[in-house]
Amino acid sequence: MVPEREVIRRLVVLGGALSLLLVGLVGPAAAEPETPVSYPPGSTVTRADRLGFDTCTAPSLAALRAWRGTSPYTAVNIYFGGDNRGCRQPELTKAWVRDANASGWRILPTYFGHQPYCMFGTKEHRYGASTATSRGTADATDAVARAEALGLLPGSALYADVEHYDRGDAACRTAVRRYVSAWTKKLHAAGYLAGVYVHQNSGLRDLSDSYDSATYARPDAVWMARWDGSPSLTGWPTAPNAQWSAFQRAKQYEGDHHETWGGVTINIDSDVIRAPVASVAWRHSVTGSAALRARTGPSTTTSVVRTYEPGASLRVVCQATGQRVGTTTVWDRLATGAWVSDYFVSTPSSTGFSPGLPRCVYPGQVTTGSLNARTGPGVSYPTTGRPLSRGALASVMCQKSGSRVGTTSVWNKLRDGRWVSDYYVSNRSDTTWSAPVPRCR
Structure with missing residues (x-):
């Protein structure tokens, strides 16, 4: 596969006419499917690797305290907005988010906005193929405002709930892709990551089929519903393992049941999460x-x-x-x-990183089919570990000058200590440093 950024000009037939597209000559990699995230300075991406649960109404802090030491779960979703959100949220405040995060819970923000017109169910607010882009943009705009009001920092992943729908309707499949693409681009422009909750046999299948499409922006993470009792994040029947492969997957593996921990009973769905979640100060x-x-x-x-x-x-x-x-x-x-x-500062450790506090990372999607990671910032360094697949989130911690690749000499140090050329990571620049990423020492 020829990397997108190595393609200088493309001739594309549009309605029988030839259009000339200039790709990646200057500035950020703004083209689909990998759109850059405009992280502001006071931001970071937080990821979770743990079991979680989702429930319609956010539990009380007392309930979370009862579950924290007794249940296997350490992540919880919140339905923080959307016209189709059905449950009242008397507990869900900025203080609740702050205190839940401080007590060790990772938070999975879920936005229940408009649904595709062919959705199975009775939700009132829906979109069609002609309104999907404007609706996705509007829902993302509202989601950002509601996230900010709850103290969910830029860099947080916000998940659009896309319920199961009829894939036999081709126009409806197009509507879903347009909605998710618009949701993704608007969130990226506001400094947030874009996630999506989907059914394995509808949304996941369609987003997987358009994973490399230059027509749609690709979401950063997928949260799949498949109630088979298996918490596996690989071997999914409707999306290959190479897609959303780097801390970009969650799975709802058991639905609608009661569990009791610490004397508190909650009706939940069970999830396994290896994906970006909310960032909270x-x-x-x-x-x-x-x-x-x-x-x-x-x-x-x-x-x-x-x-x-x-x-x-x-x-x-x-x-x-x-x-x-x-x-x-x-x-x-x-x-x-x-x-x-x-x-x-009064953090738990005065000698190293403190447990619970996230590392500062500013991921961008990989824009080439297979990106080698190296032991240092240059092509002369040996490769190490498995290459990153296209669309994988490269968890950039800092940047340093190295050997020139394409239009840039900037190299990214990843969270795991490996290095990749910034030329193949979608962020603010193809030629120089990308704020707010710090320089490596």
Whole structure:
């Protein structure tokens, strides 16, 4: 397969006329199917690898506390918006999200918006092929506003609920693809990842069939409903393992049943999650005896943007490696986008990364059929591990100059320590650094 960014010009027949398309000459890789995410400075992507449950009404914090130490689940969904959301949400507030996250729950945000007109069921609000794009854009716009109101930071994955529908209707299949594509592009423009909840025999099958299509933007993650009792994230009958292959899958493997843990009974569906979820700020405070300087990067050589007095409250988004200060090389990124040394912050560890706090990562989808990862930032370094498939989320932690590939000398260090050329990762630039990714030290 020839990578998209290596194609300078394409001749495409559209209605019998030849159209000339310029692909990837400058700027971001904005073309479908891999659209870039415009991450703002105070953002990160958080991923989960655990069992979870979903239920119609968000449980109380007391119920979550009862389940936290007794059940096998450590992730919970929230139906945070959408015209077709059926359940009232008396518990679901910004404080609930903050406290649930602080107690160790990962949160899977689910938006129950308009549905395809051929959906099985009685939901009132629906879209057709001619309205799907505008509806997907409108639902994503509303989802971002509701996510922000709940404290779900940019970098969070927001999942559109697409219920089971009749695949025998070709126009309806087109409508679903248009809706999901519009949902994805609007979320990416706002700094969020796009997920979708789908049935294995309708939505998943159609999105899998259009996985490489240049007509539709590809969602970052899929959450499949298949009530077969198996929590496997591979071997799915309607999507090959190479699709959504890098922390991009969740599965609802058991539906509509009651479970009791810690004396609390909840009606749930059971899920296994290996995918991006919500990012939520963590509350910590300044521990030093002097004012703490917040900087533009994870180093004391970068500019000071403000100071925090001893005891001041901080909203920590994620942690990354930077210049050593005291006993640690860990720096904390704040919701403002600024950086502070973790040595002066009340996180659990003063020597390394703290359990629970996410690493700072800014993923982009891989744009080539098979991308080799290397031990260092250059093609002279040996390859290591399995290549990344097209559409995989490359979990970029930092960037560094290396050997030139295509139009750029930028290389990305991944969460697992491997390196890939930025030329094959969809983000803000094909030629230079991509904000807000920090430089590797």
